[in-house]
Amino acid sequence: MDGFVTKTCPFWTRVIEFVIYSFCGWAYEMVAEGILAGHLVDRGWLHLPLCIIYGFFSIVVLKVFKPQKHKPAAVFFLSMAIVTVLEYLSALLIEAVLHKSLWDYSRWICNFQGRVSLISSLIFGTACVLLVFWAHPTFNNFFNKKCNAKVTVILGMVLLAAVIADAVVTALGY
Secondary structure, eight states: OHHHHHHHHHHHHHHHHHHHHHHHHHHHHHHHHHHHHSSOOOOSSSSSSOOHHHHHHHHHHHHHOOTTTOOHHHHHHHHHHHHHHHHHHHHHHHHHHHSSOSOOOTTSTTEETTTEEHHHHHHHHHHHHHIIIIIHHHHHHHHHHHOOHHHHHHHHHHHHHHHHHHHHHHHTTO
């Protein structure tokens, strides 16, 4: 068991990060849409309070950028471009598969087809700088110093099972 825990702990740490960043994305969406709409708007596709696109994009950004190798300005502009392209492609894919749009920037200035906007891209660029230079290092420091590897693996497994179960239930329309 200890060999399994040691070998798989980095993967399960990423799963936990994915869920945390998905929750942060959901919270951001709730606040942003709440301000624009003037009332709380439930965001996300799942029943859980997660916007998994934020989790996926965060993991991609963390694979591309390392604080030791990249300057904040480079992370800002390059991640802004990467996330904008990914968001646009994701919108097309989601619309093709689910036959609905999960977001619409048509009310925002400088938007393209309501799928992406300059304002959201600037916000995401800023969020990626915070992710790479503050959130991720803080998270890693906490998990490396404070968390038991077995707890990390178990928590990661539970969270992954919950997200998969919610995705299946949501996809089936329950």
